[in-house]
Amino acid sequence: xxxxxxxxxxxxxxxxxxxxxxxxxxxxxxxxxxxxxxxxxxxxxxxxxxxxxxxxxxxxxxxxxxxxxxxxxxxxxxxxxxxxxxxxxxxxxxxxxxxxxxxxxxxxxxxxxxxxxxxxxxxxxxxxxxxxxxxxxxxxxxxxxxxxxxxxxxxxxxxxxxxxxxxxxxxxxxxxxxxxxxxxxxxxxxxxxxxxxxxxxxxxxxxxxxxxxxxxxxxxxxxxxxxxxxxxxxxxxxxxxxxxxxxxxxxxxxxxxxxxxxxxxxxxxxxxxxxxxxxxxxxxxxxxxxxxxxxxxxxxxxxxxxxxxxxxxxxxxxxxxxxxxxxxxxxxxxxxxxxxxxxxxxxxxxxxxxxxxxxxxxxxxxxxxxxxxxxxxxxxxxxxxxxxx
Numbered sequence: 001x002x003x004x005x006x007x008x009x010x011x012x013x014x015x016x017x018x019x020x021x022x023x024x025x026x027x028x029x030x031x032x033x034x035x036x037x038x039x040x041x042x043x044x045x046x047x048x049x050x051x052x053x054x055x056x057x058x059x060x061x062x063x064x065x066x067x068x069x070x071x072x073x074x075x076x077x078x079x080x081x082x083x084x085x086x087x088x089x090x091x092x093x094x095x096x097x098x099x100x101x102x103x104x105x106x107x108x109x110x111x112x113x114x115x116x117x118x119x120x121x122x123x124x125x126x127x128x129x130x131x132x133x134x135x136x137x138x139x140x141x142x143x144x145x146x147x148x149x150x151x152x153x154x155x156x157x158x159x160x161x162x163x164x165x166x167x168x169x170x171x172x173x174x175x176x177x178x179x180x181x182x183x184x185x186x187x188x189x190x191x192x193x194x195x196x197x198x199x200x201x202x203x204x205x206x207x208x209x210x211x212x213x214x215x216x217x218x219x220x221x222x223x224x225x226x227x228x229x230x231x232x233x234x235x236x237x238x239x240x241x242x243x244x245x246x247x248x249x250x251x252x253x254x255x256x257x258x259x260x261x262x263x264x265x266x267x268x269x270x271x272x273x274x275x276x277x278x279x280x281x282x283x284x285x286x287x288x289x290x291x292x293x294x295x296x297x298x299x300x301x302x303x304x305x306x307x308x309x310x311x312x313x314x315x316x317x318x319x320x321x322x323x324x325x326x327x328x329x330x331x332x333x334x335x336x337x338x339x340x341x342x343x344x345x346x347x348x349x350x351x352x353x354x355x356x357x358x359x360x361x362x363x364x365x366x367x368x369x370x371x372x373x374x375x376x377x378x379x380x381x382x383x384x385x386x387x388x389x
Contacts (some may be wrong), residue, residue, distance in 0.1 A: 188220025
């Protein structure tokens, strides 16, 4: 029997789904309205690097949805439709996968653009170029990736940040109204909501804009957590601020900040004894040695299962998705499908250990006999089971 979530995750062409209303301030015509919204989906996330991604991995974990992001400055030097990230999503869509694309506007080295400026004109042109490539081809488009991180400190709580993303959202809405299409629009994504100083007037304005803009389906969250309990703060902040019928995305979530706190811990004595590792060797050095010479699957599994900080939290993926789903307001969550090169480059004691979140581990674990990359087995097993829940 196909579960409700599996039913909703089937490719759009496989179902005769009636269109539902999704109003903008100018009200879209019925032909322009997106398809039935997803509910409680868990997608595979490749972020900005689909290089290690293949259908064998997606099929192995029964994934039906795929998420990636696009760095908007790249639109200055390429046709967005030919970029690795967008090309991977569009190709996947043609093969029947449902897709989420987040648009990443990075302003670390310059102020957030303001109305009438040349920088704003550039951002607007980039957005039009991407919309031309993806509208009606991806299921969900997220305006922004991590706005409150991908900016200078002075902009984080400023009106400039809100005005910039609100302007881009209106542009995307107007573009969709003119051209039609199934693509649903979200704003994204909020970070560090477990910290009081990241819940500000700017984030309040963000949620007010999301709630009051009828053409938006909701907002995105990125709960990268310092402990398992911290995720509740995101839900407590966002869910009450959504209007009736709106949902949230969680296109990235992990315990990466918790894992990082344990990189300098000594490796588990049982692991050190079994594999001849010097007593007291820090965790980060064991990971670095796996990057240099990938471990057999058993050794990687033992390294994690024998580490108390991991074994005590090895049901995190299932537990967090359940919390998302229990709100009744989750549209799509997405979890990392595979390690990529930015995760391993220069890995050291202060590196964010993103590679511990990945389902598949091509850089730290030897490939299996069937050709699949090595894996972090608890994440693979939970991801697969959650497709049927």
